[in-house]
Amino acid sequence: MSRKGSSKVNTRKVEEQFFKTLMIIATLIIISTLGVILLTVIMKGLPALSLSMITQTPKGGYYLGKEGGILNAIIGSLYLAGGATVLAILISLPIVMYFNIYAPKKSLFVSACRFSLDVLWGVPSIVFGAFGFTIMLFFGLRASLLGGIIAVALLVLPVMSRAMDEVVKMIPRDLLEASFSLGATRLQTAAKVVVRQALPGILTAVLVAFGRGIGDAASVIFTAGFTDSIPTSILRPAATLPLAIFFQLGTPFPEVQDRAYASALVLTAVILIISILSRVLAKSFTKHVVK
Numbered sequence: 001m002s003r004k005g006s007s008k009v010n011t012r013k014v015e016e017q018f019f020k021t022l023m024i025i026a027t028l029i030i031i032s033t034l035g036v037i038l039l040t041v042i043m044k045g046l047p048a049l050s051l052s053m054i055t056q057t058p059k060g061g062y063y064l065g066k067e068g069g070i071l072n073a074i075i076g077s078l079y080l081a082g083g084a085t086v087l088a089i090l091i092s093l094p095i096v097m098y099f100n101i102y103a104p105k106k107s108l109f110v111s112a113c114r115f116s117l118d119v120l121w122g123v124p125s126i127v128f129g130a131f132g133f134t135i136m137l138f139f140g141l142r143a144s145l146l147g148g149i150i151a152v153a154l155l156v157l158p159v160m161s162r163a164m165d166e167v168v169k170m171i172p173r174d175l176l177e178a179s180f181s182l183g184a185t186r187l188q189t190a191a192k193v194v195v196r197q198a199l200p201g202i203l204t205a206v207l208v209a210f211g212r213g214i215g216d217a218a219s220v221i222f223t224a225g226f227t228d229s230i231p232t233s234i235l236r237p238a239a240t241l242p243l244a245i246f247f248q249l250g251t252p253f254p255e256v257q258d259r260a261y262a263s264a265l266v267l268t269a270v271i272l273i274i275s276i277l278s279r280v281l282a283k284s285f286t287k288h289v290v291k
Contacts, residue, residue, distance in 0.1 A: 059136055128155045
């Protein structure tokens with residue numbers, strides 16, 4: 001090997017080692033940050049966590065350090081994130097099917113829609129909350145579970161749509177052509193072929209969107225309101241765990257601040273369960289995917 005060729009090989013090895021080191025450092029930083037966050041929440045929240053805290057609603061003077069719990073916020077968060085996720089699915093799935101089944105190839109309209117969804121993905125959640133609040137004022141609505149569901153659905157819609165879109169684009173085109181050649185309509189192909197093949201990715205997208213929705217505070221602070229009771233109607237205000245954490249940390253009482261860390265621990269556990277569930281479900285449905 002010539003001296004010039006040997007120099008190029010050495011340069012490539014140095015570059016490879018440099019970027020490999022950067023990746024290792026980045027990975028360690030991410031893992032360390034997650035570890036510090038989890039350790040802080042567990043150390044401060046676990047001593048304050050009790051069965052009564054997650055099975056009771058706030059009593060009189062709860063935010064002054066008296067008895068009660070955060071059951072209203074737990075149920076409210078599940079209602080809100082669940083409703084928003086269902087609404088986002090009903091909108092996202094038809095959009096994705098149109099992009100990949102009905103729209104012509106290299107459509108400028110589809111490209112513009114995808115770009116718009118990418119932009120919306122990066123919009124801060126407080127903007128969605130402000131937009132939802134403006135719409136509520138226009139229609140004369142008060143802060144309610146319905147308002148929060150709409151705001152959170154708008155927040156998670158770009159995430160869910162683009163995640164589903166990328167999964168569906170990975171389905172082999174030959175599979176779709178085979179379905180069409182057997183006489184299947186586009187709707188039948190979408191329902192029986194595309195959804196079945198993309199089901200693991202779709203489930204992951206749905207659960208990721210649910211996790212983002214249940215952990216967001218800015219989009220619901222003006223739209224869902226807050227209450228110490230469990231909502232009995234979609235037109236009633238609803239408490240959420242992020243807002244419960246915010247209000248508890250804002251009090252000057254140390255015991256209430258410790259409850260905020262306990263609430264954060266509950267929220268972290270919910271999101272962790274969702275993450276594990278998404279991986280388990282995705283793995284269990286992968287056997288139906290044609291590779």
